[in-house]
């Protein structure tokens with residue numbers, strides 16, 4: 001008798017990217033599903049996708065294991081269409097699921113061809129526009145009898161908020177988002193049937209919108225040289241498609257028949273400066289038929305206002321694209337943690353978390369009372385630290401209506417803040433009347449990590465908050481000062497981390513489309529995307545490489561060939577740019593480079609003066625991009641290109657090694673980033689040479705006293721380069737260092753996000769004097785990618801996690817860790833624990849003691865239809881397992897023996913560095929005898945293993961040396 005096959009069910013089914021807007025952005029969305037099965041080793045043998053279109057259900061058979069991002073099996077969807085999809089699966093074990101439930105999908109307009117509404121703007125002279133004012137738009141319509149459906153699509157030059165019958169349409173914020181407006185302007189589509197019906201019950205329906213300048217009208221630049229990037233006044237385009245029960249379609253579209261006004265309660269609004277709302281000007285013109293806007297003006301077609309050139313650029317239908325990135329929403333609210341009174345008497349609210357969004361308030365007071373809210377990330381001398389905001393005022397003002405409790409939050413700005421200074425509050429202030437609303441793109445959360453070390457958990461939380469604050473419509477460098485730009489280098493280093501924490505496919509896919517069009521416009525990949533800067537940008541290594549590396553990272557996580565195909569020409573164009581620069585030398589040298597930006601040894605005002613020469617960074621990235629392009633060519637079956645670029649990559653590699661790597665394994669520029677690039681990018685492949693580079697890097701890290709020695713480029717690579725060359729203990733020690741500069745230094749200073757600089761806040765509590773000092777910058781948080789793979793133990797063994805590599809690397813005194821990742825197939829979980837060791841703590845020492853008699857237990861859950869390659873600590877080979885729950889136990893490899901030699905003046909300095917007690921004792925006695933190099937040892941490091949303490953004690957009296965000798969001898 002054969003046993004019944006295990007029960008299997010389709011537990012999730014989605015069409016298009018996870019977290020996408022409700023209306024599809026494509027005629028051919030992908031289809032994905034996740035399966036749960038009771039047994040182990042479940043693999044899909046086939047699936048059937050059923051699509052209901054035009055009332056007809058068609059089944060499409062799919063042989064094989066594919067369950068993620070399967071191509072749309074039916075005919076292309078048309079605009080304004082609905083379909084439904086369901087699926088059932090069969091296992092290789094003969095099991096079969098029931099049919100899943102139907103998932104309904106809809107399209108609105110799919111592009112410019114489906115767009116019929118012109119952009120309109122108030123008929124007002126340019127000099128009559130209020131500074132950073134807003135425009136209002138309004139029309140009335142009669143809903144058809146027997147309304148079956150009403151679908152509204154809207155976009156704007158500026159940020160819009162639309163209402164039907166006075167009720168806000170949807171919950172999406174900061175629409176239409178920031179894209180490369182000259183070539184891509186997104187529109188949003190919503191089903192407004194219920195809103196139109198509700199409003200129609202009282203007669204005619206008012207369709208209205210307010211438009212603020214937003215990113216479209218913002219002034220961009222540096223150092224006070226600001227300019228608008230996009231021409232013309234704010235403008236709105238909206239089209240409402242009404243269908244009655246008989247199927248008759250009527251349209252309401254923006255046009256000269258709408259009324260407009262520049263008078264309204266939002267008296268000024270700007271991304272950088274903040275928003276002012278005078279509630280005494282609130283009216284019901286957007287809600288009630290027959291009520292006209294104050295100081296109403298006719299609408300004009302924007303086409304009649306723009307100059308011919310601008311119009312040619314800005315009014316093309318091809319520019320209009322359906323929004324595909326997850327919408328921006330309020331994701332979370334936080335209460336006031338503490339109310340403080342500053343030295344100057346100001347009331348400052350502390351939300352306990354550096355966040356991005358705004359404050360919502362509830363207030364009761366006299367009409368005309370003005371409440372002012374100023375935002376800042378940090379305090380300095382107990383007052384708001386606003387200098388880092390540069391020219392951004394980040395100030396909101398609310399003027400009370402005075403007719404009872406009023407609630408308000410801004411809608412056309414956002415701030416990066418932990419602290420808010422409140423002034424003008426009427427009566428006694430109750431902190432319960434104010435909440436912070438956390439606003440960002442609503443990506444699907446996928447990855448988690450916790451460890452037994454609270455400081456590391458805080459670091460990880462800071463990384464996630466850094467991402468949340470900088471994923472507001474586009475990936476930015478920072479969310480608070482007069483910048484907030486889509487810096488390509490920042491997302492290039494952070495994309496792998498981001499793609500573990502959240503599903504970034506829709507968000508970064510959309511941004512890459514912006515990159516492509518900006519690249520075509522600029523002739524190379526600009527330093528920021530979208531590019532609003534009034535000056536050209538030459539190609540920059542590690543920045544422009546976002547063109548190749550971000551698609552590469554997306555493919556590693558999601559294995560979707562479609563975005564890779566979409567980006568292929570852009571990837572290739574970037575590599576060709578570099579090939580033209582490098583020429584026959586195959587090296588990219590000279591020119592302006594950001595290089596290893598913000599190396600901690602660079603002076604505050606010269607952030608690109610890194611210890612690693614920017615030529616090394618440039619050629620390493622030239623290789624990295626060419627390798628990524630080669631992989632993409634292979635995936636896409638472009639065989640000629642795959643050969644050409646593989647050969648080019650090899651030439652670059654050889655040129656790099658010949659120019660920058662000595663035969664004995666030292667880098668020209670004996671600096672961390674140089675080694676990390678050579679190892680991690682695979683520039684040096686010969687095993688003995690790699691091992692030498694790894695050993696030299698480890699020695700350099702120790703010589704620096706485990707303080708960080710890298711900027712944006714080297715930082716994401718360090719822990720990997722060390723681990724890969726057999727120095728995981730050094731990687732952990734680096735990660736766990738708390739002195740400045742280090743990853744944990746900001747944590748010890750109370751940071752709740754990742755900082756732009758290692759020392760954005762100096763040890764004495766003062767803000768770094770550099771003019772560029774953000775407290776919310778994700779780039780240096782890219783180390784979390786290593787944490788996910790090495791501590792959490794989860795990595796893709798093949799693109800998209802159909803096979804997951806589970807290979808945790810215990811160390812750093814950690815006694816446990818737990819990680820999980822929703823790969824789409826389901827949730828991979830890994831948790832491990834080290835038992836039998838009483839030792840807690842950090843560092844090489846902790847790791848050394850921990851191994852004695854301890855066992856390592858690893859539990860993992862592998863989703864159905866996937867497999868795992870599991871490598872236990874110390875094992876050479878991986879074990880392959882199928883889906884289900886698994887547990888392994890092993891003894892941890894023996895720890896390195898503790899050096900029994902007595903401590904003397906001839907002890908190598910490195911040994912002092914690796915022993916917390918010895919190091920503290922030594923530094924204390926050096927300070928006591930007044931050794932003038934002592935401070936340098938702490939800050940820059942001199943802790944070399946080929947230099948003894950005696951050799952280092954130059955220019956000291958014999959008495960002082962004798963004192964030091966006694967202290968050292970007392971160590972045992």
Ligand code: RAM
Pocket residue numbers: 477483487488489490594597756772777779
């Ligand atoms: C600054 C920011 C940004 C970086 C550029 C080069 O504006 O720090 O993160 O990418 O410089």
